[in-house]
Amino acid sequence: xxxxxxxxxxxxxxxxxxxxxxxxxxxxxxxxxxxxxxxxxxxxxxxxxxxxxxxxxxxxxxxxxxxxxxxxxxxxxxxxxxxxxxxxxxxxxxxxxxxxxxxxxxxxxxxxxxxxxxxxxxxxxxxxxxxxxxxxxxxxxxxxxxxxxxxxxxxxxxxxxxxxxxxxxxxxxxxxxxxxxxxxxxxxxxxxxxxxxxxxxxxxxxxxxxxxxxxxxxxxxxxxxxxxxxxxxxxx
Numbered sequence: 001x002x003x004x005x006x007x008x009x010x011x012x013x014x015x016x017x018x019x020x021x022x023x024x025x026x027x028x029x030x031x032x033x034x035x036x037x038x039x040x041x042x043x044x045x046x047x048x049x050x051x052x053x054x055x056x057x058x059x060x061x062x063x064x065x066x067x068x069x070x071x072x073x074x075x076x077x078x079x080x081x082x083x084x085x086x087x088x089x090x091x092x093x094x095x096x097x098x099x100x101x102x103x104x105x106x107x108x109x110x111x112x113x114x115x116x117x118x119x120x121x122x123x124x125x126x127x128x129x130x131x132x133x134x135x136x137x138x139x140x141x142x143x144x145x146x147x148x149x150x151x152x153x154x155x156x157x158x159x160x161x162x163x164x165x166x167x168x169x170x171x172x173x174x175x176x177x178x179x180x181x182x183x184x185x186x187x188x189x190x191x192x193x194x195x196x197x198x199x200x201x202x203x204x205x206x207x208x209x210x211x212x213x214x215x216x217x218x219x220x221x222x223x224x225x226x227x228x229x230x231x232x233x234x235x236x
Contacts, residue, residue, distance in 0.1 A: 004042045005046075007032065007036050008049045011026065011046065012050060012053070015050075015055050022066050023065065024065070024066050026050075029043045029044055051064075055067070095156075096127065097126065098127065099124050099125065100125055100153055100156050103122060105119050105120045110206060112178055113176050113178055120145075122145055124140065124142055126141075127139045134226075136222065138191050138221040139218060139219075139221075140218065142216070142217040143217075144214075155167065172208075172209060172210075173210040173212075175206065175207040178205075180202050182202050183198075192221075200224055201221075201222045204218070204220075
């Protein structure tokens with residue numbers, strides 16, 4: 001472990017235990033160099049890692065402000081697997097597979113993105129995603145059997161995209177998405193341990209390969225208190 005990682009570990013632990021509460025300022029780079037006996041560059045790298053992990057926000061003229069990091073930033077414009085997301089955010093994670101079955105593609109969840117969608121043969125992969133030990137996402141993914149005729153349970157538990165790209169040699173290219181907020185269903189409450197009256201953020205996506213073949217349809221239901229959606233926009 002490098003020096004900046006040790007500084008990061010200590011500061012993040014102090015944020016987690018309330019030594020530095022939400023809204024408070026972390027010590028300046030100069031103070032950190034004195035406290036930890038490191039260079040200014042090392043202190044800067046530790047702060048940058050805290051920023052990347054969602055612990056702090058740098059504010060010009062003020063310093064490093066501790067923010068609520070119980071929410072995870074989900075990218076809107078990029079196609080990122082859950083395994084990649086977990087690695088990028090440094091969260092402890094696991095997936096519990098509650099469905100792995102042949103079925104027909106349900107059209108209702110995807111009608112806004114694909115009004116003419118037909119109930120084609122597909123493999124349904126249902127998973128509960130855990131972040132740091134808590135159920136946070138319910139994913140229902142439907143993969144067209146004409147493109148992927150079989151999905152091993154190991155792939156469903158680990159990473160479908162890793163299986164698609166490395167195991168099958170598929171080239172995933174782009175995705176259409178729709179995001180909305182809905183009251184949690186009884187099934188949501190059961191799987192994510194939600195109270196009656198709570199809401200979930202629902203992302204519906206349709207993903208295609210480089211040759212424009214559409215092959216994956218996913219409805220991801222997220223605990224609203226655990227995630228924010230993050231994008232980057234540029235004015236033309």
